[in-house]
Amino acid sequence: MPPALLAPRVYVDVHIIQTVPPANMNRDDQGNPKDAVYGGVRRSRVSSQAWKRATRMHFAESRPVEDHATRTRAVAAALAERLGPVPGVPDEESAVRLATALLAPLGIKAGKKEGDTAYLFFYGQSQLDRLVALVADRAPELLALDDKALTEEAAGMGVQEFFRTGHPLDVALFGRMVADLATLRVDASTQVAHALSTHAVDLEFDYFTAVDDETERRNETGAGMIGNIGFNSATLYRYATVGLHQLLRNLSPGRTGGAAWPAAVAGVRDFVTSFARSVPAGYGNSFAHRTLPSLVAVVVRTDQPVNLVSAFEAPVTPGEQQGIAAASVMRLADEHARVAELWGEPAPYTSAVHAFGQDSRVAGAVEAAFGAGRNFGALLDGLEAHLDGAYRTEPV
Structure with missing residues (x-):
């Protein structure tokens, strides 16, 4: 009997409270830090897209190159580059011609720039490698054909199936949106909320000057450059959730379990790690933020994901x-306990790691809501053991 989810839905919610010093890691069209009005006051905001990308980049660092994924308009150019060294492909023009023909059955609209797609296409490196292997022994034969x-x-080679299956964890987690081609769409198993400050913020500006070294050496006055950068500082509430059931479907279409199970559980662990440790890099050299x-609190649920931002509808002071x-952590712990009591659906598993003294009021609130504090490695081990023990059957 293969491994299988015993619950129809399993969500891993990740709640984070994080304080960031003066920074501008995600700017708006004016160059200032993004913000939003929540609870009637202006809050610092970091968009979900910005933190998802930072998480995805951190996530990729921990995976072997063959498991990497790329999001680009230039998928044809990437495939042509791989086809270049194949015996029987004499030059770059032939590689581009073969790559274009192989990708044509996907039906992806062409972009404005020659060779580009109309939108970003998210694919795994291994998926392109499988395409190259498909034609490696037939390149001279195929290139001898006219374009039609x-x-x-190429239309009869089943190329679409190469992009419907065999997804790397990146694609299985973060999904692939192809607006006009439902057959290539991959529903993301991860959702990431916009990070919001738990308190009101004001936009500030850093007026800076840069000195011209040669001007200084000549004992001349005046700055070589003058400018300003908008910034704010904030304690942020961050939230993300992973649907383990969806992740399994993405990794192993048509079934839940089998060989996909260890990869899915490891993927959840790595996602939690990357979400907790990643930070968007905007103006990183200027602010070192x-x-x-x-x-970091992890809650495993079998009903629905629950964002606890309601804890901060009244801004923290x-x-x-x-x-x-500290006040934000206590608010979050109280909100988690309140929601569980109000809705009568206690989560099957909770765990947390925090940076406060074990004998403090904050530690007591965290322990009451999420269980005894532990270090981050122990949190990950506990989560992995719970998922592996509670939602799969034996034997493997």
């Missing part, structure tokens, strides 16, 4: 005995 015959031959979270981060 070559396109017709990378920090680690004050709290610093108290006399604690800062905004």
